[in-house]
Structure formats: structure tokens, C-alpha cells
Amino acid sequence: MKLSTKFTLFNGLSRVVILLLLVGVLPPVMSRLALVSTDSRLAQKKEKVLRLIRRNGISTFIEGDQSSYGSYNLLKEEFISLEEIPPGPRIDVIEDSKRAVEDEIVEYRVLSYSFAQGPKYYLLEIGRSTGSIDETERNFRTYAFYILLVAVALTTLADLAFFRYLLEPFYTIIRQRLKNAHHPAAFNFTPIPTSTDDFRYLDESLREMMTTIQASFSKERKFIADASHELLTPLAALQYRFDNMLSDESLSDENLLRVVESQRTVHRLRTIIKSLLMISKIENDQFPRTETVSLAQLVAEVSEEVQDRLSVLNLTLTQEVAPNFVVQAANRGLLFTLLFNLVSNAIKYNREGGQIMLLGRAAPDGYVLEVRDTGQGIRKEQLPRLFHRFDKGSTTDPDSYGLGLSIARTIADLHGIRIEVNSIEGLGTSFLLSFPGH
Secondary structure, eight states, X not given: OOHHHHHHHHHHHHHHHHHHHHHHHHHHHHHHHHHHHHHHHHHHHHHHHHHHHHHHOGGXXXXXXXXXXXXXXXXXXXXXXXXXXXXXXXXXXXXXXXXXXXXXXXXXXXXXXXXXXXXXXXXXXXXXXXXXXXXXXXXXXXXXXXHHHHHHHHHHHHHHHXXXXXXHHHHHHIIIIIISOOSGGGOOOSOOOOSOHHHHHHHHHHHHHHXXXXXXXXXXXXXXXXXXXXXXXXXXXXXXXXXXXXXOTTOOHHXXXXXXXXXXXXXXXXXXXXXXXXXXXXXXXXXXXXXXXXXXXXXXXXXXXXXXXXXXXXXXXXXXXXXXXXXXXEOHHHHHHHHHHHHHHHHHTOOTTOEEEEEEEEETTEEEEEEEEOSOOOOGGGGGGTTSTTXXXXXXXXXXXXXXXXXXXXHHHHTTOEEEEEEETTTEEEEEEEXXXX
């Protein structure tokens, strides 16, 4: 699971926990807020009534010989009453109280306040039904819950966007420094722009490490070039001397045979050194890949190259590359070697009068080129070691060095080509080359 996904899940779960806690705490808080709001409203109405009395007198509410005043609104949600009371302790409270209104008991939140007006004392009561308070409380809860949901969603999205922005240098380091750095020579040493010290330190460490690796590869390349030159030069000199010895008519047949055997050994050594040098150069990415190669044309060239060998064993080679496929960013010489090695194996291990088929077809994720033969096949236990160097399997061919398929695999890996092998012993073998799409 990606770090950003874990971070988002953690943030989401933590907010859900916070939301659940708030839902548990919200009802009493909302009840208290509704109560405070009601008490404040009652106090405001009390002040309004007192201002009217101070300005217009008590007659605003109580006229003539009346001793009290009372008024309820239409839905009995609020009331106000004013009555004359005997002198006594001052009253200024807000409490819950039940009142009988038209044969119905209604619970109210009642503000009671006593005051003197001239020689008389009066009790002012202003009430609001607890039902309307509960409705206010429910509205508070609903609005608060929706606000919490929106806040959780917005903060989660904001955290995710910020985290992605924060980790973008990290993903850039992975793409440029690790995933796409197939070879030290292709490494991009341009610093990744970031304000995060950790990512900057990681980028600097990778660039320092790659500098060391590049130096090691350069030394390896130089060693391979020097070693191959130092080995091939004396072998060429030996080959020249053996050729001169063969022209000496005084050599006995026995010595002549020894010289010929020595020539074969020198030739074998030169072939092995050249093959190993090629593998090393391919692995070190010393071959440019700047060409576009038509597979149909490549198949035709390889087929023409092996015509003489086909006629010796009376083999038939069939080409069916349709539709054609063009390989981008490739090395034509290496692709020719890849296909030539596979076709050479199909010829070498085929039966007389057999067939070789080069079949190309489009695939959902690219293109598949198949090299199929009707030869002796490969044992099942040999398939896992088929591309190992110097592993010749069960063949006793003295001209086989066990490097042809290893070179083919190395070339395929360089071009991002997947090789699959299917073989039935006694019936034949099929090599499938899967080329990635453009």
C-alpha cells in the first residue's frame, strides 16, 4: 500500500473517531447552547418590557382595576404575564415550570422577575415552551453535524492534496533515480527541486552512490577492453603461426594433425572471448539504440543469411510476419544477432527435412514474434537453465559454447523484450519474443 494511501486512511479513520466523539458530546453541548440561547432571549424580552413600563407606565399592560396581565401566542409557544404581588424578597430567576393552558399542561422555560413600580410591586413572567427549545436544539445538532461532515471531507481532501504535493519530489526521485535508471550511463544527475531536507538528503545520497557506480563501471569497461585486446592479440599471433606451420611441407602427418587441433582450440578461445565481450558490452549499455527496425525486413534478412545452411539439411523456412511491427529506439545489429541466434538453434537442433516458422502477430500489449521448429525439443528439466552461460544442456556438439541463448536473452533484456520458451521433447521448440507496444 502506498504511503499516501496509508496517510489518507489514517486521516480518514482519525476524523471518523473524532466525529463519533463529537456526536457523543454534541447532544449535551447543543442542549446547553439551546438553553443559553433561550435564557438570553427571555432576558432580552424582559428588558424590552421594562423599558416600555418605564416609558409608558404600568398601564401599558394593566389598566383600571385589573391586577394582572397575561398573553400567549397562537401556538402557545411563548407567553408573558404581569401581576401585582405583595412586597417581599426580590425575585430574579429562570427555571423550568409547568403551566395549564386551556386544559393542557405545557412545560415552559420561565423567567420570573419582581420589581417595584411606584408604591406597588409586580411580578413579570416571560416563558417559552421547552418544545420550541428542543426544536432549536435539534436544528443546532443538524447544522453542527453537517458542518462537521463538510469539515471532515474538506480537511481530508486538503491533507491528501498537500501530502501528494509534499511527496512529489519523492516520487520524482523514484522515477528518475531508481525506476528509469537502467544503466549508470543514463543516470540523470540534475538535482531534484525540493524544500524537504529529507528528500534532498536522499537525492544527494543517490547521486553520490551513482557517481561511485559509474566510476566502477568505467573501470570495468576499461578492464574488459584491455583484457580482450591483450587476449585476442596473442591468439591472432598464434593463428598466424599455425597457418605458417601448415604451409611447411616437412611436417609429418602427426604434427600436421596437432597443428590443426591447436587451430581449432585457438578459434574456440577467440569465439568465446568475443561472445563474452559482446555480453559485457550489452550489459554495460555500450551499444546505441537510436534506430527504428522493421521486423518484417529483419526476418527477411535473417532468412536470406541462413539459406545455405537450410539447403544442407533440406529444411523449409516459412515467414509470416503480418501485420508488420516497427521497433523504436533499437540497435539493428543486436536485434539481428538475437533473431539469428534463435534461427541458428532451430537449424542446428532440427531434424532433416524439418520446418522452421517465423510467425509475427499483433498482441494486446504489443507484438509477438515466434520462432518455431520441428526439431528434437528440449527436456523439461533443462528449460530453467536454458539461458545460463556455458550451459549446453544435453548437446554434444563441439562447436557449441552455450553462449548463443545467453547473448539472445541479454539483447532482449536491453530492448525490453520478454522471451518465453515452449518445448515438447521429440516434437519441437517455440521461442516467443514479446515486444512492448509503442
